[in-house]
Amino acid sequence: MYDIQDPNPEHGFDKYEALRQLDGAERTSYERFLTVNEAVESCLEIIDRFAPVVVEERPKPPVGIDSSNVVSMEEYRERRGMRQDARSTINMQPESAISMNPENNPVIGTVDPYANHIEGIMNRVDQIREQQMREAA
Amino acid sequence: MPVFKKLVSSLSAQKDAQRKAELYRKLMRHEAKIGGELFGPVRPGGRREFFCLDKHTWVWHEEWVDQNGQHQYATTRYDFRPNGIVKSQNGQYRNVSHQEARNLRGAMLMYRERIKNELYSFVA
Numbered sequence: 001m002y003d004i005q006d007p008n009p010e011h012g013f014d015k016y017e018a019l020r021q022l023d024g025a026e027r028t029s030y031e032r033f034l035t036v037n038e039a040v041e042s043c044l045e046i047i048d049r050f051a052p053v054v055v056e057e058r059p060k061p062p063v064g065i066d067s068s069n070v071v072s073m074e075e076y077r078e079r080r081g082m083r084q085d086a087r088s089t090i091n092m093q094p095e096s097a098i099s100m101n102p103e104n105n106p107v108i109g110t111v112d113p114y115a116n117h118i119e120g121i122m123n124r125v126d127q128i129r130e131q132q133m134r135e136a137a
Numbered sequence: 138m139p140v141f142k143k144l145v146s147s148l149s150a151q152k153d154a155q156r157k158a159e160l161y162r163k164l165m166r167h168e169a170k171i172g173g174e175l176f177g178p179v180r181p182g183g184r185r186e187f188f189c190l191d192k193h194t195w196v197w198h199e200e201w202v203d204q205n206g207q208h209q210y211a212t213t214r215y216d217f218r219p220n221g222i223v224k225s226q227n228g229q230y231r232n233v234s235h236q237e238a239r240n241l242r243g244a245m246l247m248y249r250e251r252i253k254n255e256l257y258s259f260v261a
Contacts, residue, residue, distance in 0.1 A: 025160055026260055028157050028160045028164070029164060029257055029259075032164045032165070032257075033252070033253065033257040036168070036189045036252065037249065039189045039191065039193070039195075039245075040246065040248070042192060043193070043245060044245065044246075046217045046218075046219070047222070047238050047241065047242045050233075050238055051235035051236075051242075
C-alpha cells in the first residue's frame with residue numbers, strides 16, 4: 001500500500017496516485033477532504049482578490065489628534081539623549097497618538113469628551129519630562 | 138455474461154454507490170458540526186452548522202429561539218464566483234462586506250485545519 005502520509009516529495013507523493021490506491025471508505029474520505037481542500041484554496045483566492053487581507057495595519061490616531069509629529073520612543077530618547085527609565089514609558093508608547101516631539105509640545109486636538117483625560121496625560125508627561133531633565137542635569 | 142451475473146454486478150455497483158453517497162453525507166454532517174463550533178458558543182436552544190457544500194459553496198445555518206419564544210432560523214449561502222462572492226440569506230441576496238469576507242477567510246482556514254485533524258487525519 002502506498003504510504004499516503006509520506007510527506008517527502010522525493011518519494012513521489014501524489015495525492016491522485018494515493019487516491020487511486022485507496023478503496024471504500026478511505027477513498028470516499030480522501031475524496032471529500034480533497035474537495036474541501038480545493039474549495040478552501042479557490043475561495044481564498046477569490047476573497048483575497050475581493051477583500052485583500054491586511055497583514056499589518058498601523059493603528060490610526062483618534063479623530064482630532066494631530067499625528068504628524070508622532071515619533072517613536074526610541075527616537076525621542078535619542079533626540080533628548082535620555083536614558084532608559086521605566087517611568088518614561090508611562091503614556092509614551094511608540095504608537096501613542098500624542099506627539100512627543102520635544103521641539104513641539106504635544107499636539108492635541110480639541111476633542112471635548114477626552115479633553116480632561118488628555119489634559120491629565122499632558123500634565124503627567126510634563127512632570128516626567130521635568131523630572132528627567134533635572135536628573136540628567 | 139449471463140443475465141443473472143449482470144444483474145448481481147449491477148446491484149452490487151448500485152449498493153456501492155449508495156454506501157459511498159451515504160458516507161459522504163455523514164462526513165459532511167460531521168464537518169458541519171465541527172464548523173459550527175468555530176464561531177463561539179451557540180445561544181441556548183440554538184443550533185449552528187457551517188460547512189463546505191462543494192468546491193464553490195459554503196453554508197452557514199443558524200437556529201435560535203427569539204424573545205417571544207419563537208423558533209427562528211437563518212441559512213446563509215456563500216457562492217464563490219470568479220467575479221466575487223454572492224451571498225444569499227433565506228433566499229434573499231445580500232452584500233458581503235470586506236470584514237465579513239475576511240471573517241469567512243479565517244473560518245475556512247480553521248475549518249480545514251479542524252476537519253483535517255479530527256476527521257481525515259488517517260488519510261490526509
